[in-house]
Amino acid sequence: MASIYTQADSNTRKTWLLITGFLVFVIAIGWLFSYLLQTNAILYIAVFLSIAMSVGSYWFSDKLVLSMARATPIEKQDNLELYRVVENLSITAGLPMPKIYITPDMQPNAFATGRDKNHAVVCVTQGLLQRMDKTELEGVLAHELSHIGNKDMLLSTVVVVLAGVVSLLANFFLRISFWGGMRGRNDREGNAGALLLVFGILAAILAPIAATLIQLAISRKREFLADADGALLTRYPEGLASALIKIAQDPTPMPSANTATSHLYIEDPFKQQQKTHWFVKLFSTHPPIEERIRALRDMEV
DSSP states (O other), X not given: OOBHHHHHHHHHHHHHHHHHHHHHHHHHHHHHHHHHHTOSHHHHHHHHHHHHHHHHHHHHHHHHHHHXXXXXXXXXXXXXXXXHHHHHHHHHHTOOOOEEEEEOOOSOOEEEEOSSGGGOEEEEEHHHHHHOOHHHHHXXXXXXXXXXXXXXXXXXXXXXXXXXXXXHHHHHHHHHHHTTTTHHHHHHHTHHHHHHHHHHHHHHHHHHHHHHHHHHHXXXXXXXXXXXXXXXXXSOHHHHHHHHXXXXXXXXXXXXXXXXXXXXXXXXTTOOOOOOOHHHHHTOSSOOHHHHHHHHHTOBO
């Protein structure tokens, strides 16, 4: 039976292995397209644009997310119990006290955002406050604070940068190829050049899909890690496990949910039916709820 420490260490190692593989994948794709087009310009332009867009997203995405969620900030006197739970867990985790927001949605859910631990936000729905007991609320908030402590906002930005680079590289390559960017090479190399062009086009079509799958795999690993670290904070994994059961079973829709922000929540706000087929799981931002509950209940405190 795994302890909360070994579970967290295992998920951390798997995440960094995925990121390393992602970096190698991006470099390989960049080299392939540069080689086929015999120019490094495509790589430089794609990297510059991806970084510029992602840096802007990193600095301002929290305001956009909170606006989309129709979230409003609260102070200590507005909800003393919620404030004290967040405050106590923050002290335990060694984190600065984050800002607290509440959304009017009645679906029980929560998310964390902000560019770093000093500018972090924890947001819960009204439904979460109404349906959770204290231990369950502590489990959910410990999970979200673990995302902050693990710098998942920064990691998410890095992954978005890498996925953006791949998508832009593929887009540029397809456009240049369409306008005859490899015509000279095809004329010189004949059939070999034509085969290289076909291979490059296939790579340009499949690479963004592969990048998205890696991005989603990293997201799922970070959820497992936040579960384990959240259990470490509360010393009571059953609190989060019980909360996840309630969240998964609640049929209430979330009007403010958006596909661009659904990965931030502790569980998919669209309440898609949980399925365990391996192909379905590849395109999920969250691990199946059953696997998360089983991992929590298998932990030793």
